[in-house]
Structures are given as C-alpha cells and as structure tokens.
Amino acid sequence: ALPQPTALSCGYDRPSQSPDLNPIEHLWRDRKMTILVGDSGVGKTSLLVQFDQGKFIPGSFSATVGIGFTNKVIAVDNVNIKLQIWDTAGQERFRSVTHAYYRDAHALLLLYDITSKSSFDNIRAWLTEIHEYAESDVVIMLLGNKADMSSDRAIRRDEGERLAREYSVPFMETSAKTGVNVDLAFTAVAKELKHRAVQHPNQPKFQIHDYIEAQREKSGCCSYF
Numbered sequence: 001a002l003p004q005p006t007a008l009s010c011g012y013d014r015p016s017q018s019p020d021l022n023p024i025e026h027l028w029r030d031r032k033m034t035i036l037v038g039d040s041g042v043g044k045t046s047l048l049v050q051f052d053q054g055k056f057i058p059g060s061f062s063a064t065v066g067i068g069f070t071n072k073v074i075a076v077d078n079v080n081i082k083l084q085i086w087d088t089a090g091q092e093r094f095r096s097v098t099h100a101y102y103r104d105a106h107a108l109l110l111l112y113d114i115t116s117k118s119s120f121d122n123i124r125a126w127l128t129e130i131h132e133y134a135e136s137d138v139v140i141m142l143l144g145n146k147a148d149m150s151s152d153r154a155i156r157r158d159e160g161e162r163l164a165r166e167y168s169v170p171f172m173e174t175s176a177k178t179g180v181n182v183d184l185a186f187t188a189v190a191k192e193l194k195h196r197a198v199q200h201p202n203q204p205k206f207q208i209h210d211y212i213e214a215q216r217e218k219s220g221c222c223s224y225f
C-alpha cells in the first residue's frame with residue numbers, strides 16, 4: 001500500500017469511471033496526477049507554492065519529507081482540468097517511496113536548478129528512473145528552475161535546451177521566486193493532458209511544444225525550445 005500523503009494534503013479520491021458519463025464529464029471527475037521530481041533543493045515545493053498560492057517564501061530551506069499533494073483546477077478551452085500535483089522529496093533516502101507513484105502519473109515535471117551543475121547532471125538518471133517506473137506515454141517536461149539567479153548560473157539555457165531535445169521533451173526555464181513561466185508550465189501540461197484525453201486518446205503527441213511556441217510568439221515571454 002502507498003503511504004498516506006503528508007504535507008499539502010487535502011484529501012484523495014481515486015477517479016471514478018462511470019460508463020454513462022461523456023468524455024468531458026469524465027475529465028471533470030478525473031484528476032490528472034502530475035508529479036514534481038528532481039534533486040533536493042531544486043525548488044519543487046517552491047514551484048508548487050508559487051503556482052498554488054502565487055507567493056514565494058524566502059529563507060531557510062526545509063527539505064520535503066515523504067510526499068504530499070495539492071489539487072488545482074485549470075480551465076483549458078472551457079474544460080476544467082483537475083491536476084493533482086504531487087510534491088516529492090528529492091533526497092535519495094525517499095526515492096523508493098516516490099518510485100511507487102510514477103506508475104500512476106499522467107505527467108512529470110522534472111526540475112533542475114540552473115545554479116547547480118550536479119542537479120543538471122542528475123537529470124539523465126532521473127529520466128532513466130522515469131522510463132523504468134512510469135507509463136511510456138507519460139507527459140514529461142524539463143524545467144530549469146531559479147532562472148532569477150542569473151549571476152550564479154552554472155548551466156546555460158542552451159545546455160538545457162539541448163538535453164531536452166535529446167529526450168524529445170519540452171523545456172523552459174522557470175523561477176519559483178519571480179513566478180516567470182510557472183503558470184505556463186502547468187497550463188501547458190494541462191493542455192497536453194486534455195488534448196490526449198479528449199481528442200486523441202490513443203495517439204499521444206507532444207502538442208505541448210506548439211502551445212509553448214504560440215505563447216512565446218504572443219507575449220515574447222518564454223524561455224523554451
């Protein structure tokens with residue numbers, strides 16, 4: 001049995017699949033499980049707090065213990081997509097706990113810290129784990145967090161882009177502190193999940209790239225590829 005959620009917990013009900021519901025109603029009922037993963041300290045909890053509450057709590061770093069989740073509803077083309085976002089502990093000693101959740105994940109946001117070379121170098125190992133434990137059609141997005149700390153940057157943007165391209169996953173740099181690209185990252189995931197569930201349930205496709213591109217053209221906002 002999976003351990004109960006700890007921090008951020010606000011109740012968990014499994015999606016129910018009633019045959020007399022149309023696909024849109026199923027979407028409303030279903031919660032799309034999205035998991036934040038990456039080394040300890042890259043900013044997973046901070047990213048979720050910024051997305052959920054629109055704030056950044058500076059100060060001392062307190063590592064997540066175990067795993068917890070929060071629910072968010074994102075309107076995508078008049079359909080409400082419920083994301084159940086799980087914040088995992090990056091520390092090695094909790095790794096076996098988080099592996100158990102990969103299998104049920106619809107989406108994974110994989111973070112590194114642009115000021116930490118080791119967190120970037122470990123992305124390949126994270127991707128290996130994801131491919132081992134998660135479903136093959138899981139939506140994966142690579143995020144280079146702490147984009148506000150450009151003076152301490154250890155990983156150039158193009159290095160992040162290159163790695164993402166190598167694994168065919170979308171990429172952007174985010175800042176949990178300033179909020180840059182935070183909403184966009186979660187919205188892009190929600191759009192992709194809606195696209196897969198409603199329009200092409202059997203043909204997963206990274207429409208997410210197109211969406212990010214369109215947003216960039218509209219606002220000039222985003223660091224992406």
Ligand SMILES: Nc1nc2c(ncn2[C@@H]2O[C@H](COP(=O)(O)OP(=O)(O)OP(=O)(O)O)[C@@H](O)[C@H]2O)c(=O)[nH]1
Nearest residue numbers: 040041042043044045046063064090146175176177
């Ligand atoms: N400047 C800056 N600091 C950040 C950002 N995101 C997180 N931090 C800081 O980095 C430290 C670690 O952030 P957390 O969100 O706790 O990291 P985590 O990935 O959840 O760590 P674990 O729970 O151990 O896996 C904290 O001191 C945060 O304030 C960011 O975008 N910019």
